[in-house]
Amino acid sequence: MTGNTPLVLIVEDDPAHLELLTHSVRVQGFDVISAEDGQDALEMVADYEPDIVLLDWMLPTLSGPEVCRCIRRSKGSRFTPVLLVSARGDEADRVHGLNAGADDYIVKPFSVSELVARLRANLRRVRPSAVGQRMEHADIVVDSERHRVFRDNRKIKVGPTEFRLLAALIERPGRVWSRNQLLDRVWSRDVYVDERTVDVHVGRLRKALRAHGGSDPIRTVRGVGYSLE
DSSP states (O other), rough: OOOTTTTTEHHHHHHHHHHHHHHHHHTTOOOEEEEESSHHHHHHHHHHHEEEEEESHHHHHHHOOHHHHHHHHSOOOOOOEEEEEEESSSSSHHHHHTTTTOOOEEEEEOOOHHHHHHHHHHHHHHGGGEEEETTETTTEEEEEETTEEETEEEEEEOOOOHHHHHHHHHSSOOOOOOOOHHHIIIOOOTTOHHHHHHHHHHHHHHHHTTTTTOOOOOOETTEEEEEOO
């Protein structure tokens, strides 16, 4: 998994359908993890913090709407987009799914192109950098499509790692990111990097952002991590 690639959790109890969905989503540039029942899905959400959940309605142990309600009640995942998948196409079923907390509802059968379009549309809210969006906070601008950073209308030179770090911070201004969370987001869940590496790159990012003056926009939360103020 690469550090800036969106992570999709696919929850589907049919092995053949799960394999097809996993392949279809992965070839479109997403990282994928999977679960085959509702309880496992909740454990995966807690352990891996996926960027978006593709959730089937009919599941063992807990149904899709039940899983969705649990995701919404959890402080760590309440903002995670959930796309509920179902063969139920009636208006009442759609309303029930959306009332359970789903952000979107897709009816089987569906095309891969529709699925990917819906995934990207929902990701724009929580991972704008991963879908090429321009992000702004105070006097800082991150153009993720062109891989450029500006502060006070001046171009700032940053390395690839510092760019990914800033993109993560600017997606959720005010959120305090732990070093482990930044390691997962900026580097990769599959690569071992010492926590002190985060401090080094935060220092480099701070220096770059203050190259033309101005205050330090990154707050250190002692014993926890960092936040963009």
